[in-house]
Amino acid sequence: MRTSVNQTGRRKIPKGEITIELLSEKELMYKWNLSDTSYVENFEAILELSAIGNNIRHLVATNTLPISGELKIDISPFLIPRSILGRLKIVQIRDDGLRVIVGESQTLRLENDKFEGQIGKSLLDAVFDPSIECAWVLTYDDSEPVLKISDRFENAFKIYSHPVFQFTVLPEIFRQIAIWMLTEDPDEGENNKVALWWQLLTEYGLSPEERASFAEMNCKTFENVQEINARCQELSDRFAIKHRMLLGLSNYLAESES
Amino acid sequence: MIVRKYAKVGIFNAEGLAKVADLLRMPFAQVMAGSKELIQDKILMDEAAAEFETSVLLNRFDAGKKFFHFFNQSKKIQLLSTDQGLWSWLALAYMPVLFENAPNSAKIGEQARWILDTQKSRYYRHLLAGPYYIYSHHYPQPERAMSLLCGPVMVPGEIVGQIAATSNIAFSVGAEVATKLYYDPQTAKIRKSAGGQGPGSARRLSAAYLNQIDLTIDYRGMTANQIISILPSEFNKFKA
Numbered sequence: 243m244r245t246s247v248n249q250t251g252r253r254k255i256p257k258g259e260i261t262i263e264l265l266s267e268k269e270l271m272y273k274w275n276l277s278d279t280s281y282v283e284n285f286e287a288i289l290e291l292s293a294i295g296n297n298i299r300h301l302v303a304t305n306t307l308p309i310s311g312e313l314k315i316d317i318s319p320f321l322i323p324r325s326i327l328g329r330l331k332i333v334q335i336r337d338d339g340l341r342v343i344v345g346e347s348q349t350l351r352l353e354n355d356k357f358e359g360q361i362g363k364s365l366l367d368a369v370f371d372p373s374i375e376c377a378w379v380l381t382y383d384d385s386e387p388v389l390k391i392s393d394r395f396e397n398a399f400k401i402y403s404h405p406v407f408q409f410t411v412l413p414e415i416f417r418q419i420a421i422w423m424l425t426e427d428p429d430e431g432e433n434n435k436v437a438l439w440w441q442l443l444t445e446y447g448l449s450p451e452e453r454a455s456f457a458e459m460n461c462k463t464f465e466n467v468q469e470i471n472a473r474c475q476e477l478s479d480r481f482a483i484k485h486r487m488l489l490g491l492s493n494y495l496a497e498s499e500s
Numbered sequence: 501m502i503v504r505k506y507a508k509v510g511i512f513n514a515e516g517l518a519k520v521a522d523l524l525r526m527p528f529a530q531v532m533a534g535s536k537e538l539i540q541d542k543i544l545m546d547e548a549a550a551e552f553e554t555s556v557l558l559n560r561f562d563a564g565k566k567f568f569h570f571f572n573q574s575k576k577i578q579l580l581s582t583d584q585g586l587w588s589w590l591a592l593a594y595m596p597v598l599f600e601n602a603p604n605s606a607k608i609g610e611q612a613r614w615i616l617d618t619q620k621s622r623y624y625r626h627l628l629a630g631p632y633y634i635y636s637h638h639y640p641q642p643e644r645a646m647s648l649l650c651g652p653v654m655v656p657g658e659i660v661g662q663i664a665a666t667s668n669i670a671f672s673v674g675a676e677v678a679t680k681l682y683y684d685p686q687t688a689k690i691r692k693s694a695g696g697q698g699p700g701s702a703r704r705l706s707a708a709y710l711n712q713i714d715l716t717i718d719y720r721g722m723t724a725n726q727i728i729s730i731l732p733s734e735f736n737k738f739k740a
Contacts, residue, residue: 252716288721294623295582295633297671299720321582321633322618333718339726341718372517373611383619394518 253278253345255330257434262291262328263353268318270326270352272302279307281332281344290329295321307332326352349433365438366415377401378411380418385428386435387419409491417478424470427457446480448473502596505553509577510593512585516544517615520588524611531608532599535592545589550577552590554597560656561649563628564635564642571632581636587616587629594628602654624664627653634664637671644724645675647683647702650690658695662702668720669710676724677710678702681738691738699734709735 256277263271272289287303300315317323328350333341367386370393378391378401391401401407422428423439430437440453452473459466482488512520516538523534538544550573557563567590571581580586591614599606608614612625624630631649638645648664651657663678664670682694682702697703709731713719719727728739 286721288718290720292668292671294618294620294667295637295671297637297668297720321636325618325620331718333721339722340730341721343716343718371617372514373521373615373617375521381619383621388619393514394521 252343253332254431255345255347257348260328260330260347260350261353262326262350264317264323264326265314267323268316270315270317270323271312272300272315272328273312274308274330275310276307278345279309281307282334285332285334285344286341288331288333289315290331291315291317291320291326292329293320293322293325293327302330324352348431351434365435365442366419377407378415380415380422382422382426385433387422387439389415405490405494409487409494412485413478413482413487416481417474420474420477421470424453424456424474425461427453443477446477446484448477502600503553503555504593505551506593507549507551508547509550509552509586510539510545510547510589511580511583512545512588516541517585517588519544520592520615521611524608524614528608532596535595539589539592545585548577548580548586550574552593554594556597556601557594557653559649560631560651560653560660561635561642561646563653564631564649567628567632568635568639571636581632582616582618584616584618587626588614591615591626591628598627598654602652606654620667621665623667624656624660624670627656630656630660630664634670634675638675644679645670646685647679647681647690648675650683650688657690659690659702662695662706666706666711668714669706672720673722673724673727674706674710674720677727678705680724680728680740681705681735694738700736700738704734705731 259276260272260274263273265271270291283305285305286301287307289300289302291298291300296319298317298319302313317326320326328347330347330350331343332345334344335341366389368389368391371390372392372394374390374392374394376392378389381388381390419439420443423436423443428436430440443453444450456470456473459470461467461470510516519538519541523531523538526534550570552570555566557566571578595614610625611617612622613627616626616629617623623633631653634645634648635642642649648660648670651660659678659682663675666674669675669678681700682690684691693700694702710719728735731739
């Protein structure tokens with residue numbers, strides 16, 4: 243299992259103490275309210291903003307870290323501002339020029355990150371993509387699951403909000419994500435959504451001990467794959483039962499037939 | 501040589517993009533014929549006034565430079581520099597020229613080469629937008645990213661796949677590190693052994709080194725020479 247314990251001395255800046263928010267296509271608001279500002283001397287606080295086509299570094303403090311504040315940042319060079327991700331790094335500069343990270347935030351996501359063509363901010367982002375040939379597919383870009391939905395045919399994009407899709411496909415999506423989680427063991431410290439997915443799997447019965455044992459498992463043997471698959475099916479079934487998928491589908495069919 | 505001049509460019513709508521995706525699954529001859537029709541079908545696109553010509557692209561650097569100037573011709577066009585419909589139209593308009601100047605073995609290949617995929621780890625696969633984004637980010641010194649721009653447009657090369665797939669490397673000093681290690685200015689080509697999985701390869705640089713030290717070292721704040729000086733010995737054969 244990939245450890246979440248930081249063994250290099252880096253301090254994690256707690257979730258929620260830093261936020262980034264789009265003000266417009268050209269400006270971003272960076273806000274911070276830090277519980278710990280006691281870093282060694284000779285450091286820089288760098289806010290890195292990255293998106294497709296751009297990676298910009300913004301020096302937000304040197305040697306003294308203000309406890310709280312806000313700062314407007316020019317993002318006009320960004321080609322796709324709505325895909326910006328951020329990361330605050332506290333960097334100690336050594337005499338030999340090496341820049342050692344002594345503190346950092348987890349990946350910062352825009353507070354208002356609704357993309358054009360997307361369905362909104364949720365645990366699972368959905369993206370319309372005319373290039374996929376099946377109705378939907380899960381991808382794992384940027385270390386988190388993303389649901390791609392075809393809109394290549396007229397009305398195809400409507401499947402996402404259709405009850406039949408929700409009742410029949412969501413459990414399968416949940417199962418596939420569970421398989422990805424148990425085989426890849428993504429680190430919750432690197433991505434807030436991954437942390438929420440782990441939380442969700444725990445709610446449906448996955449214990450920390452089970453997670454550890456699956457993470458150590460060799461996924462190349464057929465027996466192990468079967469075991470992971472079976473456990474994920476159980477988790478998915480619980481998800482479907484809790485959300486009354488069968489009842490919902492049955493009601494929908496009854497309504498549409500009447 | 502098939503050079504065409506346009507006073508307007510097309511921006512495929514959703515139906516247009518679906519047609520392009522369908523077309524790209526056809527045999528080569530049909531794709532070539534069909535692309536000419538699609539880029540003229542007004543039902544499948546919006547149009548924007550912009551001067552554009554399909555002149556020969558010597559390599560990815562040339563492509564990046566050409567589209568850098570293309571998008572700088574007006575603010576309206578600049579706002580479309582990430583538009584999937586525009587890039588797909590541009591790629592189809594360029595298709596005859598690209599194939600005319602490519603090796604016989606060149607293929608249509610995957611859709612992402614022609615229809616821009618705006619996922620962070622796939623955008624670079626677009627034959628025209630990929631070099632443009634790299635060139636544009638590193639401007640006014642795009643030659644620092646020559647390792648990602650020296651190859652032919654139709655065959656970007658393995659280094660591009662390894663480095664450009666990680667945008668934190670491609671759009672930072674990481675591209676310059678790759679250039680210093682793997683680009684030979686004498687031949688204007690990538691050095692031997694830079695591809696593959698061997699010691700010191702681009703794959704090792706991105707996956708096994710830069711992506712790993714990114715957790716503890718702020719390498720994007722260092723110079724390319726500083727980074728190269730701390731690379732492990734497996735990279736020695738590429739250090740100048």
